[in-house]
Amino acid sequence: MNIGIIGWGFVGQATGKGLGTNKKNKIFVYDKQRTSPLTLEEVVKASEFIFICVPTPMHSDYSGMSMAIVEEVAVQIAKVAGGTDKIAIVKSTVLPGLTQSFIKKYPKVNWAMNPEFLTQNNANKDFLNTARTVIGASSKEVGEKIKKLYQTIYPKNLPYYIMDVTSAELTKYMSNNMLAAKVLIADEFYFLAKKVGANYEDVRKAVEADPRIGTHLRVPGPDGDVGFGGACFPKDMIGILGLARKLKVDMSALSAIWQKYLKIRKNRDWEHMASAFREKKK
Ligand SMILES: NC(=O)c1ccc[n+]([C@@H]2O[C@H](COP(=O)([O-])OP(=O)(O)OC[C@H]3O[C@@H](n4cnc5c(N)ncnc54)[C@H](O)[C@@H]3O)[C@@H](O)[C@H]2O)c1
Structure with missing residues (x-):
């Protein structure tokens, strides 16, 4: 099958290279900041499936997450893909409601939302070894086509969760925020363990052995600091808290986790990642 990738970063490359492991899949790439031989229009024209893998940075004032780059790409795709199969x-990780807004604005395009958990x-390895594939689709037919695409590379027994686009968007946020929350609770138990004279490593291993709890309890984390590192957990927490504020939904438990996180986390690595942290445009 012919597959277009818009945005050749971590997610775009893992998707392109992963789907490309089946030689029947041909990959066409467009990236704004890298030298791409093809234009976005050419990539869309050549492809049956077009994956949008561009950044969704958090606003540098921590008020939420910007969907501007995805929106900009969606307009361009709609011009070429409208009225076709x-x-x-x-x-990209996008706020619940964004893909549905595309369905409304560009009804002649077949839209889908397929969150990434790598x-x-x-x-690249995570993409190929995913535990499940989540597909949000504008119709049953679209969902089935994407499932068939993934079946060209994944084992037959991989579970697929096919749902509407907004539910797929929310699945990604809930997954990341649940994992991030576990990290913070683990940090608190780590400091408590020191006070009561317990061996945190023994505790952690025994707690992680419960399949209902699972992983992410190591303290310090893989980057040697407490709290979660990298770009995704902080921005996905800020993104969902911004949305909850806007919709007046009480997410004070998550908000308390974010506040505690800021208190204990020394290394704000995400603030130095251009594609994850951007000034809000007025
Ligand atoms: N990195 C992760 O671990 C991870 C995991 C799951 C989901 N995500 C989500 O996937 C999305 C992409 O993340 P990433 O880590 O791959 O980002 P990235 O910064 O590694 O890559 C994004 C790429 O998009 C390109 N780009 C920017 N604007 C563009 C435009 N207008 N047109 C074409 N290309 C453009 C950039 O040049 C860059 O190469 C984000 O929404 C992120 O939250 C990331």
């Missing part, structure tokens, strides 16, 4: 798939340190 092509499927435009949002793979980790940056192990992007």
Whole structure:
């Protein structure tokens, strides 16, 4: 199948290279900041499936997350894909409601939302070894086509969760925020363990052995600091808290986790990542 990738970063490359492991899949790439031989229009024209893998940075005032780059790309894709069988798939992490707004604005395009769960340190391998694939689709037919695409590379027994686009968007945020929350609770138990004279490593291993709890309790984390590192957890927490504020939904538990996080986290690594942290445009 012919596959277009818009945005050749961690997610775009893992998706392109991963789907390209089946030689029947041909990959066409467009990236604004890298030398791409093709234009975005050419990539969309050549492809049956177009994956949007561009950044969704948090605002540098911590008020939320910017969807501007995805929106800009969506307009361009719609111009070429409208009225065809092509499927435009949002793979970037986007706020619940964005893909539905595309369905409304550009009804002649087949839209889908397919969140990505890979980790940056192990992007290509994580993509190929995913535990499940989540597909949000504007119709049953579109969802089935994307499932068939993934079946060209994934084992037959991989579970697929096919749902509407907004539910797929929310699945990504809930996953990341649940994992991030576990990290913070683990940090608190780590400091408590020191006070009561317990061996935190023994405690952690025994707690992680419960499949209902699982991983992410190591303290300090893989980057040697407490709290979660990298770009995704902080921006996905800020993104969902911004949305909850706007919709007047009480997420004070998550908000308390964010406040505690800022208190204990020394290394704000995400503030130095251009694609994850951007000044808000007025
Ligand atoms: N990195 C992760 O671990 C991870 C995991 C899951 C989901 N995500 C999400 O996936 C999305 C992409 O993340 P990433 O880590 O791959 O980002 P990245 O910064 O590594 O890559 C994004 C790429 O998009 C390109 N780009 C920017 N604007 C563009 C435009 N207008 N047109 C074409 N290309 C453009 C950039 O040049 C860059 O190469 C984000 O929404 C992120 O939250 C990331």
